[in-house]
Amino acid sequence: MKPSAAFRLLSILGASLFAVAVAHGADLALTADANTSALRPNANFGYLSNLYVDSNSTTFIQFDLSGLPAGITASQVSKATVTLFVNRITSTGQIAVSPVTSAWTESGITYDNSPSIGSALTTFSPGASGVFITLDVTSLVQGWVTNPGTNHGIALSSSSGASAVFDSKENDQTSHQADLNVTITSMGATGATGAMGATGSQGIPGLPGATGAQGNQGAPGVAGVTGATGVAGVTGAVGATGATGAQGTTGIAGVTGATGTTGAVGVTGATGATGMTGSQGATGIVGSTGSTGATGVTGATGMTGATGATGIEGSTGSTGAVGSTGATGATGATGATGMTYMGSYDGSVTYSGADVVLYNNQLYYAIQASPFSAVLPTNSAYWTILLPQGATGATGADGISVTGATGATGPSGSTGAIGATGSTGQAGVDGTGSNLSPWGGTIADGTMLSSSSTKVSYVTATDPMSLTLPPATLAGQEIKIVDPYQSSSSSGFTVNAASGDVIYDPWLGLGNAPQTSVLEFNAIDLISDGNHHWYVYFGGSPT
Numbered sequence: 419m420k421p422s423a424a425f426r427l428l429s430i431l432g433a434s435l436f437a438v439a440v441a442h443g444a445d446l447a448l449t450a451d452a453n454t455s456a457l458r459p460n461a462n463f464g465y466l467s468n469l470y471v472d473s474n475s476t477t478f479i480q481f482d483l484s485g486l487p488a489g490i491t492a493s494q495v496s497k498a499t500v501t502l503f504v505n506r507i508t509s510t511g512q513i514a515v516s517p518v519t520s521a522w523t524e525s526g527i528t529y530d531n532s533p534s535i536g537s538a539l540t541t542f543s544p545g546a547s548g549v550f551i552t553l554d555v556t557s558l559v560q561g562w563v564t565n566p567g568t569n570h571g572i573a574l575s576s577s578s579g580a581s582a583v584f585d586s587k588e589n590d591q592t593s594h595q596a597d598l599n600v601t602i603t604s605m606g607a608t609g610a611t612g613a614m615g616a617t618g619s620q621g622i623p624g625l626p627g628a629t630g631a632q633g634n635q636g637a638p639g640v641a642g643v644t645g646a647t648g649v650a651g652v653t654g655a656v657g658a659t660g661a662t663g664a665q666g667t668t669g670i671a672g673v674t675g676a677t678g679t680t681g682a683v684g685v686t687g688a689t690g691a692t693g694m695t696g697s698q699g700a701t702g703i704v705g706s707t708g709s710t711g712a713t714g715v716t717g718a719t720g721m722t723g724a725t726g727a728t729g730i731e732g733s734t735g736s737t738g739a740v741g742s743t744g745a746t747g748a749t750g751a752t753g754a755t756g757m758t759y760m761g762s763y764d765g766s767v768t769y770s771g772a773d774v775v776l777y778n779n780q781l782y783y784a785i786q787a788s789p790f791s792a793v794l795p796t797n798s799a800y801w802t803i804l805l806p807q808g809a810t811g812a813t814g815a816d817g818i819s820v821t822g823a824t825g826a827t828g829p830s831g832s833t834g835a836i837g838a839t840g841s842t843g844q845a846g847v848d849g850t851g852s853n854l855s856p857w858g859g860t861i862a863d864g865t866m867l868s869s870s871s872t873k874v875s876y877v878t879a880t881d882p883m884s885l886t887l888p889p890a891t892l893a894g895q896e897i898k899i900v901d902p903y904q905s906s907s908s909s910g911f912t913v914n915a916a917s918g919d920v921i922y923d924p925w926l927g928l929g930n931a932p933q934t935s936v937l938e939f940n941a942i943d944l945i946s947d948g949n950h951h952w953y954v955y956f957g958g959s960p961t
Contacts, residue, residue, distance in 0.1 A: 443762045443776045446481045446598045450524035450571070451586045453477040454532050461826040464524035467589040468505055470829075471513055471574045472581035476535075478518060478527060480571030481598040483562055490563055490602065497601040497761060498559035499552050500572065503585040503594030506547040508832050511580030514538040517558055518570040525822055535573045544582050549792065550594070550765050559600060581832075599762050757783065765792045774804060781805040827947060832924065861885055866916075867897065877902055882909035889916045893948025900941045910939040915952060923954040 452464035456474040463470075469477040479500075500515075520533040527533070539558055544551060555572065562569040574584075587595040760769065763777040768791045773784040775795060781804040782795035795801040858874040861867070863883035867876070870888075873896045878885075881903035888895075901911055913936050915921050920932035921944070936942075936954070944952045 442602055444485055444600045444602060445779070446483060446485045446600060448479070448587050448595050448597070449482045450480040450522075451478065451596060452524045452527050454527060454529040455829050456529050458826070458829055459529040461828070462525065462528050463825065463828050464527065465588060465822075465825040466828045467586055467591070469574075469584040469586045470582075471576055471584070472508070473576060473579065475829075476532065477574040477584065478522060478533070478571060479574070479596050480518070480522075480569070483559075483566060483569055486563070486600065487602065492560035492564045494603050495556065495560050495563055495600055496603050497554070498556045499599050499762065499764070500555050501550050501552045501597045501599070501765075503592060503596075504544045504547055504549050504551060505583040505585050505589075505592060507544055508581035508583075509579055510543060510545075511576055511578040512541045512543050513574055513576045513580050513582065515540050515542070515553055515555070516573045516575065517561075517568075518573050519568070521570055525825070533570060535575070539572075543580065552765050555598075559598075601761050763795055765794075767791055769793070769800075779807045827953065861899075869897070870895075872896065874898070875900070878911050882911060884912040884914065886914040887916055887919070887921075887944065887952060890919045890946040890950050890952050891948055892946055895946040895948075896943065898941070898943045899938075901939065910937050912937050913942060913944075919950045919952060921952045921954065 450464070451469055452462070453466070453470045453475050455461065455463065455470070469479075471477050516538045517536040518533050519536050522531075522533040539555065540553060542551060542553060558572070576582075584596070585592055585594045589595065757772050757774050758770075759774045760767070761776065763775040763782075769775070769784050769788045771784050771787045775782050775784075777795040780795075782801045783804040784800060785802050786800055788800050793800050856871050856874050858867075858869055858871075858876045860879050861876045862879045864885070866886040867888045870892065872892070872894060875898040878899065878901045881901055885899070887897065899911070899913070913921070915934050920934060921936055922932060923936045932951075942954060944954055946952055
Protein backbone atom coordinates (compact mmCIF):
# COMPACT_ATOMS: atom_id res chain seq x y z
CA MET A 419 0.00 0.00 0.00
CA LYS A 420 1.33 3.45 -0.92
CA PRO A 421 1.59 5.96 1.98
CA SER A 422 -1.18 8.56 1.75
CA ALA A 423 -0.55 12.31 1.31
CA ALA A 424 -1.93 12.90 4.81
CA PHE A 425 0.55 10.41 6.29
CA ARG A 426 3.46 12.06 4.48
CA LEU A 427 2.34 15.52 5.69
CA LEU A 428 2.12 14.29 9.31
CA SER A 429 5.63 12.84 8.97
CA ILE A 430 6.94 16.19 7.72
CA LEU A 431 5.18 18.05 10.55
CA GLY A 432 6.63 15.64 13.12
CA ALA A 433 10.16 16.14 11.77
CA SER A 434 9.69 19.92 11.79
CA LEU A 435 8.45 19.93 15.38
CA PHE A 436 11.45 17.82 16.42
CA ALA A 437 13.78 20.35 14.79
CA VAL A 438 12.00 23.17 16.64
CA ALA A 439 12.53 21.38 19.95
CA VAL A 440 16.28 21.20 19.38
CA ALA A 441 16.89 24.97 19.45
CA HIS A 442 14.94 27.12 21.91
CA GLY A 443 14.85 30.77 22.93
CA ALA A 444 15.17 32.28 26.40
CA ASP A 445 13.90 35.78 27.30
CA LEU A 446 16.23 37.08 30.02
CA ALA A 447 15.18 39.46 32.82
CA LEU A 448 15.91 43.20 32.54
CA THR A 449 17.53 44.16 35.86
CA ALA A 450 18.49 47.82 35.43
CA ASP A 451 17.95 50.73 33.00
CA ALA A 452 18.74 54.44 33.40
CA ASN A 453 20.13 57.40 31.48
CA THR A 454 22.58 60.15 32.45
CA SER A 455 22.61 63.81 31.39
CA ALA A 456 25.56 66.15 30.98
CA LEU A 457 23.17 69.05 31.68
CA ARG A 458 22.60 67.70 35.22
CA PRO A 459 25.82 65.76 35.98
CA ASN A 460 24.97 64.94 39.62
CA ALA A 461 21.36 63.79 39.04
CA ASN A 462 20.15 60.17 38.94
CA PHE A 463 17.30 59.32 36.52
CA GLY A 464 16.87 55.59 37.21
CA TYR A 465 13.23 56.13 38.25
CA LEU A 466 12.05 57.73 34.97
CA SER A 467 9.54 55.96 32.71
CA ASN A 468 11.58 56.80 29.59
CA LEU A 469 15.22 56.42 28.48
CA TYR A 470 16.78 59.42 26.64
CA VAL A 471 19.56 59.27 24.01
CA ASP A 472 20.99 62.45 22.47
CA SER A 473 24.25 64.46 22.36
CA ASN A 474 23.99 65.11 26.14
CA SER A 475 22.25 61.91 27.32
CA THR A 476 23.45 58.27 27.37
CA THR A 477 21.25 55.26 28.23
CA PHE A 478 22.53 52.18 30.14
CA ILE A 479 20.71 48.77 30.10
CA GLN A 480 21.64 45.52 31.93
CA PHE A 481 20.18 41.99 31.85
CA ASP A 482 20.40 38.99 34.22
CA LEU A 483 21.99 35.89 32.56
CA SER A 484 21.05 33.52 35.41
CA GLY A 485 18.01 32.45 33.38
CA LEU A 486 20.29 30.53 30.96
CA PRO A 487 20.74 26.75 31.52
CA ALA A 488 23.53 25.76 33.92
CA GLY A 489 26.77 24.78 32.18
CA ILE A 490 25.95 26.60 28.92
CA THR A 491 28.93 27.51 26.71
CA ALA A 492 29.40 30.33 24.20
CA SER A 493 29.21 27.89 21.26
CA GLN A 494 25.67 26.94 22.31
CA VAL A 495 24.44 30.56 21.95
CA SER A 496 23.45 30.62 18.26
CA LYS A 497 21.81 34.07 18.37
CA ALA A 498 21.11 36.88 20.85
CA THR A 499 18.99 39.98 20.13
CA VAL A 500 17.96 43.06 22.14
CA THR A 501 14.55 44.57 21.25
CA LEU A 502 13.80 48.23 22.11
CA PHE A 503 10.56 50.23 21.74
CA VAL A 504 10.99 53.69 20.16
CA ASN A 505 8.60 55.90 22.16
CA ARG A 506 9.32 59.01 20.10
CA ILE A 507 11.99 60.67 17.91
CA THR A 508 12.97 64.36 18.10
CA SER A 509 15.72 64.24 15.45
CA THR A 510 17.18 61.45 13.30
CA GLY A 511 20.78 60.19 13.26
CA GLN A 512 22.93 57.21 14.18
CA ILE A 513 22.83 55.67 17.69
CA ALA A 514 25.81 53.53 18.81
CA VAL A 515 25.40 50.28 20.81
CA SER A 516 28.50 49.63 22.98
CA PRO A 517 29.44 47.20 25.79
CA VAL A 518 29.63 48.67 29.32
CA THR A 519 32.97 47.63 30.84
CA SER A 520 32.56 48.53 34.54
CA ALA A 521 29.90 48.18 37.24
CA TRP A 522 26.94 50.58 37.85
CA THR A 523 23.54 50.57 39.58
CA GLU A 524 20.19 51.93 38.45
CA SER A 525 19.66 53.97 41.62
CA GLY A 526 23.22 55.33 41.84
CA ILE A 527 24.38 56.12 38.28
CA THR A 528 24.94 59.78 37.31
CA TYR A 529 26.84 61.55 34.53
CA ASP A 530 29.77 62.22 36.88
CA ASN A 531 30.14 58.56 38.00
CA SER A 532 29.23 56.94 34.65
CA PRO A 533 30.86 53.51 34.02
CA SER A 534 33.42 53.03 31.24
CA ILE A 535 32.20 52.10 27.73
CA GLY A 536 33.94 49.94 25.08
CA SER A 537 34.06 50.31 21.30
CA ALA A 538 30.72 50.36 19.44
CA LEU A 539 29.35 46.89 18.64
CA THR A 540 26.87 48.21 16.04
CA THR A 541 24.87 51.35 15.14
CA PHE A 542 21.27 51.95 14.10
CA SER A 543 18.99 54.83 13.10
CA PRO A 544 15.42 54.75 14.52
CA GLY A 545 13.26 55.60 11.53
CA ALA A 546 9.90 56.19 13.20
CA SER A 547 8.17 56.54 16.56
CA GLY A 548 6.03 53.78 18.08
CA VAL A 549 7.95 50.84 16.56
CA PHE A 550 10.21 48.05 17.85
CA ILE A 551 13.90 47.84 16.86
CA THR A 552 15.82 44.54 17.16
CA LEU A 553 19.65 44.57 17.50
CA ASP A 554 22.02 41.58 17.07
CA VAL A 555 24.30 41.25 20.15
CA THR A 556 25.27 37.57 19.69
CA SER A 557 29.05 38.02 20.03
CA LEU A 558 28.65 40.21 23.14
CA VAL A 559 26.38 37.68 24.93
CA GLN A 560 28.75 34.83 23.99
CA GLY A 561 31.53 36.79 25.74
CA TRP A 562 29.34 37.26 28.83
CA VAL A 563 28.61 33.50 28.92
CA THR A 564 32.35 32.74 28.77
CA ASN A 565 33.19 35.36 31.43
CA PRO A 566 30.04 36.31 33.43
CA GLY A 567 31.97 38.96 35.37
CA THR A 568 32.10 41.13 32.20
CA ASN A 569 28.28 41.44 31.97
CA HIS A 570 27.74 45.13 32.80
CA GLY A 571 25.13 45.59 30.04
CA ILE A 572 25.06 47.89 26.99
CA ALA A 573 25.12 51.65 26.43
CA LEU A 574 23.17 53.67 23.81
CA SER A 575 24.80 56.96 22.81
CA SER A 576 24.78 59.45 19.92
CA SER A 577 27.28 61.99 18.61
CA SER A 578 25.60 62.46 15.22
CA GLY A 579 22.60 64.60 16.18
CA ALA A 580 20.15 61.77 16.93
CA SER A 581 17.60 62.44 19.70
CA ALA A 582 15.27 59.57 20.66
CA VAL A 583 13.26 58.31 23.65
CA PHE A 584 12.81 54.60 24.50
CA ASP A 585 10.51 52.86 27.04
CA SER A 586 12.08 51.97 30.40
CA LYS A 587 10.88 49.16 32.70
CA GLU A 588 9.10 51.82 34.83
CA ASN A 589 6.89 52.88 31.87
CA ASP A 590 3.23 52.19 32.72
CA GLN A 591 1.78 53.73 29.54
CA THR A 592 3.09 51.77 26.50
CA SER A 593 4.99 49.35 28.85
CA HIS A 594 7.47 48.01 26.28
CA GLN A 595 10.69 47.57 28.26
CA ALA A 596 13.91 46.33 26.63
CA ASP A 597 14.05 42.57 25.98
CA LEU A 598 17.06 40.21 25.53
CA ASN A 599 16.24 36.98 23.68
CA VAL A 600 18.90 34.22 23.48
CA THR A 601 18.51 31.27 21.08
CA ILE A 602 20.22 28.18 22.50
CA THR A 603 21.27 25.06 20.56
CA SER A 604 21.32 21.53 22.05
CA MET A 605 22.44 21.16 25.68
CA GLY A 606 22.21 17.38 26.46
CA ALA A 607 25.13 14.96 26.24
CA THR A 608 25.11 12.27 23.52
CA GLY A 609 23.29 9.16 24.73
CA ALA A 610 24.86 5.70 24.74
CA THR A 611 24.60 3.65 21.54
CA GLY A 612 21.63 1.28 21.67
CA ALA A 613 21.90 -2.44 21.10
CA MET A 614 21.63 -3.65 17.49
CA GLY A 615 18.05 -4.73 16.78
CA ALA A 616 17.09 -7.88 14.94
CA THR A 617 16.97 -7.64 11.14
CA GLY A 618 13.40 -7.06 10.00
CA SER A 619 11.75 -8.39 6.86
CA GLN A 620 12.32 -6.67 3.52
CA GLY A 621 10.07 -3.60 3.24
CA ILE A 622 8.26 -2.49 0.09
CA PRO A 623 10.33 0.22 -1.65
CA GLY A 624 8.60 3.64 -1.56
CA LEU A 625 8.04 5.79 -4.62
CA PRO A 626 10.76 8.47 -4.83
CA GLY A 627 9.35 12.00 -4.59
CA ALA A 628 10.50 14.93 -6.73
CA THR A 629 13.42 16.91 -5.34
CA GLY A 630 12.13 19.81 -3.22
CA ALA A 631 13.59 23.32 -3.11
CA GLN A 632 16.66 23.81 -0.92
CA GLY A 633 15.43 24.76 2.60
CA ASN A 634 17.12 27.21 4.96
CA GLN A 635 19.89 25.80 7.15
CA GLY A 636 18.26 24.52 10.35
CA ALA A 637 19.81 24.78 13.81
CA PRO A 638 22.11 21.84 14.75
CA GLY A 639 20.06 19.05 16.28
CA VAL A 640 20.77 17.06 19.43
CA ALA A 641 22.75 13.89 18.72
CA GLY A 642 20.22 11.12 19.29
CA VAL A 643 20.77 7.47 20.18
CA THR A 644 22.00 5.43 17.20
CA GLY A 645 19.06 3.43 15.83
CA ALA A 646 19.13 -0.11 14.49
CA THR A 647 20.29 -0.58 10.89
CA GLY A 648 17.30 -0.78 8.53
CA VAL A 649 16.78 -3.56 6.01
CA ALA A 650 18.07 -2.83 2.50
CA GLY A 651 15.25 -2.28 0.00
CA VAL A 652 14.67 -4.59 -2.94
CA THR A 653 16.54 -3.48 -6.05
CA GLY A 654 14.30 -2.83 -9.03
CA ALA A 655 14.94 -4.26 -12.49
CA VAL A 656 16.50 -2.12 -15.25
CA GLY A 657 13.86 -0.57 -17.53
CA ALA A 658 14.04 0.18 -21.22
CA THR A 659 16.36 2.99 -22.28
CA GLY A 660 14.51 6.31 -22.65
CA ALA A 661 15.09 10.02 -22.11
CA THR A 662 17.54 10.76 -19.33
CA GLY A 663 15.60 11.28 -16.14
CA ALA A 664 16.11 11.09 -12.42
CA GLN A 665 18.64 8.58 -11.11
CA GLY A 666 16.93 5.20 -10.86
CA THR A 667 17.24 2.91 -7.85
CA THR A 668 19.96 0.21 -7.82
CA GLY A 669 18.94 -3.10 -9.40
CA ILE A 670 18.62 -6.38 -7.50
CA ALA A 671 21.96 -7.98 -6.69
CA GLY A 672 22.67 -11.20 -8.66
CA VAL A 673 22.34 -14.57 -6.96
CA THR A 674 25.53 -15.71 -5.29
CA GLY A 675 27.18 -18.57 -7.14
CA ALA A 676 27.21 -22.07 -5.60
CA THR A 677 30.09 -22.81 -3.23
CA GLY A 678 32.79 -25.07 -4.78
CA THR A 679 33.28 -28.58 -3.41
CA THR A 680 35.66 -28.96 -0.53
CA GLY A 681 39.03 -30.44 -1.51
CA ALA A 682 39.95 -33.93 -0.27
CA VAL A 683 41.60 -34.17 3.12
CA GLY A 684 45.31 -34.89 2.90
CA VAL A 685 46.72 -38.28 4.01
CA THR A 686 47.70 -38.44 7.67
CA GLY A 687 51.42 -38.93 8.14
CA ALA A 688 52.70 -42.21 9.61
CA THR A 689 53.19 -42.42 13.37
CA GLY A 690 56.82 -42.33 14.44
CA ALA A 691 58.37 -45.50 15.93
CA THR A 692 58.28 -45.96 19.71
CA GLY A 693 61.59 -45.42 21.41
CA MET A 694 63.45 -48.37 23.00
CA THR A 695 62.79 -49.31 26.66
CA GLY A 696 65.78 -48.86 28.90
CA SER A 697 67.36 -51.94 30.52
CA GLN A 698 66.19 -52.86 34.04
CA GLY A 699 68.65 -52.45 36.84
CA ALA A 700 70.05 -55.60 38.56
CA THR A 701 68.29 -56.95 41.70
CA GLY A 702 70.29 -56.52 44.88
CA ILE A 703 71.57 -59.50 46.89
CA VAL A 704 69.19 -60.67 49.56
CA GLY A 705 70.86 -60.65 52.89
CA SER A 706 70.21 -59.33 56.24
CA THR A 707 67.83 -56.48 56.35
CA GLY A 708 69.78 -53.38 55.82
CA SER A 709 69.47 -50.16 53.85
CA THR A 710 67.36 -50.17 50.74
CA GLY A 711 69.38 -50.55 47.61
CA ALA A 712 69.69 -47.70 45.11
CA THR A 713 66.94 -47.32 42.49
CA GLY A 714 68.00 -48.41 39.07
CA VAL A 715 68.52 -45.80 36.33
CA THR A 716 65.34 -45.02 34.22
CA GLY A 717 65.76 -45.86 30.57
CA ALA A 718 65.93 -42.96 28.04
CA THR A 719 62.64 -41.78 26.29
CA GLY A 720 62.29 -42.85 22.69
CA MET A 721 62.37 -40.14 19.88
CA THR A 722 59.11 -38.56 18.59
CA GLY A 723 58.18 -39.60 15.10
CA ALA A 724 58.22 -36.98 12.25
CA THR A 725 54.94 -35.05 11.38
CA GLY A 726 53.14 -36.30 8.30
CA ALA A 727 52.92 -34.08 5.18
CA THR A 728 49.87 -31.66 4.73
CA GLY A 729 47.19 -32.86 2.37
CA ILE A 730 46.59 -31.10 -1.01
CA GLU A 731 44.06 -28.16 -0.87
CA GLY A 732 40.93 -28.65 -2.90
CA SER A 733 40.26 -26.33 -5.94
CA THR A 734 37.94 -23.25 -5.63
CA GLY A 735 34.44 -23.61 -7.04
CA SER A 736 33.43 -21.47 -10.06
CA THR A 737 31.60 -18.11 -9.56
CA GLY A 738 27.87 -18.13 -10.16
CA ALA A 739 26.30 -16.07 -13.01
CA VAL A 740 25.25 -12.42 -12.34
CA GLY A 741 21.49 -11.93 -12.20
CA SER A 742 19.76 -9.53 -14.65
CA THR A 743 19.13 -5.90 -13.57
CA GLY A 744 15.58 -5.08 -12.46
CA ALA A 745 13.39 -2.48 -14.26
CA THR A 746 13.43 1.19 -13.08
CA GLY A 747 10.52 2.03 -10.75
CA ALA A 748 8.00 4.77 -11.60
CA THR A 749 8.68 8.34 -10.34
CA GLY A 750 6.91 9.09 -7.07
CA ALA A 751 4.47 11.98 -6.53
CA THR A 752 5.88 15.34 -5.35
CA GLY A 753 5.96 15.54 -1.55
CA ALA A 754 4.22 18.33 0.35
CA THR A 755 6.32 21.44 1.15
CA GLY A 756 7.63 21.29 4.72
CA MET A 757 7.68 24.07 7.34
CA THR A 758 10.86 26.15 7.84
CA TYR A 759 11.85 27.11 11.40
CA MET A 760 13.25 30.67 11.38
CA GLY A 761 14.12 31.04 15.10
CA SER A 762 12.90 33.91 17.25
CA TYR A 763 10.70 36.52 15.53
CA ASP A 764 12.73 39.35 13.94
CA GLY A 765 10.81 42.52 13.10
CA SER A 766 13.29 43.36 10.30
CA VAL A 767 12.57 40.16 8.32
CA THR A 768 9.87 39.75 5.63
CA TYR A 769 8.64 36.18 6.20
CA SER A 770 7.43 33.67 3.58
CA GLY A 771 4.52 31.24 3.75
CA ALA A 772 5.18 28.09 5.87
CA ASP A 773 7.82 29.90 7.99
CA VAL A 774 7.70 29.11 11.73
CA VAL A 775 8.91 31.61 14.40
CA LEU A 776 9.13 31.73 18.21
CA TYR A 777 7.32 34.76 19.68
CA ASN A 778 6.30 35.34 23.34
CA ASN A 779 7.09 31.68 24.18
CA GLN A 780 4.69 30.41 21.45
CA LEU A 781 5.31 28.96 17.96
CA TYR A 782 3.55 30.74 15.08
CA TYR A 783 3.07 29.36 11.52
CA ALA A 784 2.94 31.76 8.51
CA ILE A 785 -0.24 30.90 6.56
CA GLN A 786 0.85 33.26 3.76
CA ALA A 787 3.83 35.46 2.87
CA SER A 788 4.06 38.83 4.66
CA PRO A 789 3.83 41.87 2.30
CA PHE A 790 6.56 43.64 4.29
CA SER A 791 8.64 43.34 7.48
CA ALA A 792 7.36 43.96 11.04
CA VAL A 793 4.11 42.00 10.57
CA LEU A 794 3.68 40.68 14.12
CA PRO A 795 2.75 36.98 14.63
CA THR A 796 -0.38 38.18 16.46
CA ASN A 797 -1.76 39.33 13.06
CA SER A 798 -4.17 36.47 12.25
CA ALA A 799 -4.33 37.44 8.57
CA TYR A 800 -0.76 36.15 8.11
CA TRP A 801 -0.04 33.92 11.13
CA THR A 802 -1.63 31.14 13.18
CA ILE A 803 -0.52 29.57 16.47
CA LEU A 804 1.29 26.26 15.91
CA LEU A 805 2.17 25.48 19.55
CA PRO A 806 0.55 27.65 22.29
CA GLN A 807 2.37 28.77 25.39
CA GLY A 808 2.23 26.37 28.35
CA ALA A 809 -0.01 26.88 31.35
CA THR A 810 0.99 29.65 33.77
CA GLY A 811 2.95 28.40 36.75
CA ALA A 812 1.85 28.86 40.33
CA THR A 813 2.20 32.39 41.71
CA GLY A 814 5.37 32.84 43.71
CA ALA A 815 5.43 34.13 47.25
CA ASP A 816 5.20 37.92 47.64
CA GLY A 817 8.61 39.56 47.74
CA ILE A 818 9.71 42.05 50.35
CA SER A 819 8.84 45.56 49.20
CA VAL A 820 11.45 48.20 49.95
CA THR A 821 10.70 51.79 48.99
CA GLY A 822 13.77 53.46 47.55
CA ALA A 823 14.77 57.04 48.17
CA THR A 824 13.12 59.66 45.96
CA GLY A 825 15.34 60.38 42.98
CA ALA A 826 16.28 63.79 41.67
CA THR A 827 13.90 65.62 39.33
CA GLY A 828 14.48 64.54 35.72
CA PRO A 829 15.31 66.92 32.89
CA SER A 830 12.41 68.62 31.15
CA GLY A 831 11.24 67.02 27.92
CA SER A 832 11.32 68.79 24.57
CA THR A 833 8.52 71.28 23.89
CA GLY A 834 5.57 70.01 21.88
CA ALA A 835 3.71 72.07 19.31
CA ILE A 836 1.08 74.46 20.73
CA GLY A 837 -2.41 73.15 20.00
CA ALA A 838 -5.29 75.30 18.84
CA THR A 839 -7.29 77.00 21.60
CA GLY A 840 -10.55 75.16 22.24
CA SER A 841 -13.86 76.80 23.01
CA THR A 842 -14.57 77.63 26.62
CA GLY A 843 -16.47 74.82 28.35
CA GLN A 844 -19.17 75.11 30.96
CA ALA A 845 -18.01 75.90 34.48
CA GLY A 846 -17.53 72.71 36.52
CA VAL A 847 -18.91 72.13 39.97
CA ASP A 848 -16.73 72.99 42.93
CA GLY A 849 -14.33 70.15 43.75
CA THR A 850 -13.90 68.60 47.16
CA GLY A 851 -11.10 66.71 48.88
CA SER A 852 -7.73 67.23 50.49
CA ASN A 853 -5.73 67.73 47.25
CA LEU A 854 -7.16 71.22 46.48
CA SER A 855 -4.54 73.97 46.73
CA PRO A 856 -5.18 76.58 49.48
CA TRP A 857 -6.78 79.77 48.12
CA GLY A 858 -4.36 82.69 47.86
CA GLY A 859 -6.86 85.21 46.56
CA THR A 860 -6.91 87.59 43.60
CA ILE A 861 -3.61 89.26 42.66
CA ALA A 862 -3.26 92.70 41.09
CA ASP A 863 -0.80 93.91 38.44
CA GLY A 864 2.73 94.33 39.88
CA THR A 865 2.14 92.01 42.87
CA MET A 866 5.16 90.19 44.40
CA LEU A 867 3.93 86.92 45.87
CA SER A 868 5.24 86.11 49.37
CA SER A 869 3.33 82.96 50.39
CA SER A 870 5.25 80.34 52.39
CA SER A 871 2.51 77.68 51.92
CA THR A 872 3.47 74.36 50.27
CA LYS A 873 0.52 74.70 47.82
CA VAL A 874 -1.36 77.90 46.95
CA SER A 875 -3.58 79.08 44.06
CA TYR A 876 -4.20 82.60 42.74
CA VAL A 877 -6.47 84.31 40.19
CA THR A 878 -5.30 87.34 38.17
CA ALA A 879 -7.26 90.57 38.55
CA THR A 880 -6.63 91.98 35.03
CA ASP A 881 -5.33 91.00 31.60
CA PRO A 882 -2.58 91.84 30.69
CA MET A 883 -0.65 92.04 33.95
CA SER A 884 2.71 91.21 35.57
CA LEU A 885 3.57 89.50 38.87
CA THR A 886 6.72 88.27 40.69
CA LEU A 887 7.19 84.84 42.32
CA PRO A 888 8.50 84.43 45.89
CA PRO A 889 12.14 83.23 46.23
CA ALA A 890 12.46 79.53 45.23
CA THR A 891 13.93 78.42 48.56
CA LEU A 892 11.13 76.07 49.76
CA ALA A 893 11.57 72.64 48.12
CA GLY A 894 8.27 71.24 46.78
CA GLN A 895 6.39 74.57 47.01
CA GLU A 896 3.68 74.61 44.28
CA ILE A 897 2.00 77.80 42.99
CA LYS A 898 -0.94 77.78 40.56
CA ILE A 899 -2.08 80.95 38.75
CA VAL A 900 -5.29 81.08 36.65
CA ASP A 901 -6.28 83.88 34.21
CA PRO A 902 -10.12 84.05 34.14
CA TYR A 903 -10.00 86.56 31.26
CA GLN A 904 -8.84 83.97 28.69
CA SER A 905 -10.26 84.64 25.20
CA SER A 906 -9.08 84.87 21.60
CA SER A 907 -7.89 88.45 22.36
CA SER A 908 -6.22 87.55 25.69
CA SER A 909 -2.81 89.19 26.19
CA GLY A 910 -1.78 86.80 28.95
CA PHE A 911 0.23 87.57 32.06
CA THR A 912 3.99 87.82 32.71
CA VAL A 913 5.53 85.72 35.53
CA ASN A 914 8.86 87.09 36.84
CA ALA A 915 11.41 85.18 38.94
CA ALA A 916 12.75 86.78 42.14
CA SER A 917 16.30 88.15 42.06
CA GLY A 918 18.78 85.24 41.77
CA ASP A 919 16.07 82.74 40.68
CA VAL A 920 15.40 81.21 37.21
CA ILE A 921 12.40 79.51 35.55
CA TYR A 922 12.53 76.36 33.36
CA ASP A 923 9.51 76.31 30.99
CA PRO A 924 9.54 73.61 28.23
CA TRP A 925 5.85 74.11 27.40
CA LEU A 926 6.08 77.32 25.30
CA GLY A 927 9.07 76.45 23.09
CA LEU A 928 11.85 77.59 25.48
CA GLY A 929 13.38 74.11 25.91
CA ASN A 930 15.64 73.66 28.93
CA ALA A 931 17.13 77.20 28.79
CA PRO A 932 16.71 79.05 32.13
CA GLN A 933 14.53 82.20 32.00
CA THR A 934 14.04 85.12 34.38
CA SER A 935 10.46 85.72 33.13
CA VAL A 936 7.86 83.90 31.00
CA LEU A 937 4.63 84.99 29.29
CA GLU A 938 1.70 82.63 29.98
CA PHE A 939 -1.91 82.34 28.84
CA ASN A 940 -4.89 80.86 30.69
CA ALA A 941 -3.01 79.10 33.55
CA ILE A 942 0.38 78.02 34.90
CA ASP A 943 1.56 75.55 37.58
CA LEU A 944 5.11 76.01 39.03
CA ILE A 945 7.12 73.83 41.47
CA SER A 946 10.25 74.94 43.39
CA ASP A 947 13.28 72.66 43.99
CA GLY A 948 14.38 74.80 46.97
CA ASN A 949 17.59 75.74 45.11
CA HIS A 950 16.41 78.96 43.36
CA HIS A 951 14.83 77.01 40.43
CA TRP A 952 11.15 77.11 39.42
CA TYR A 953 9.89 74.35 37.04
CA VAL A 954 6.71 74.80 34.97
CA TYR A 955 4.56 71.69 35.55
CA PHE A 956 2.00 72.69 32.92
CA GLY A 957 1.33 75.83 30.92
CA GLY A 958 -1.53 76.97 28.73
CA SER A 959 -5.04 75.70 29.43
CA PRO A 960 -5.30 73.80 32.75
CA THR A 961 -5.96 70.07 32.45
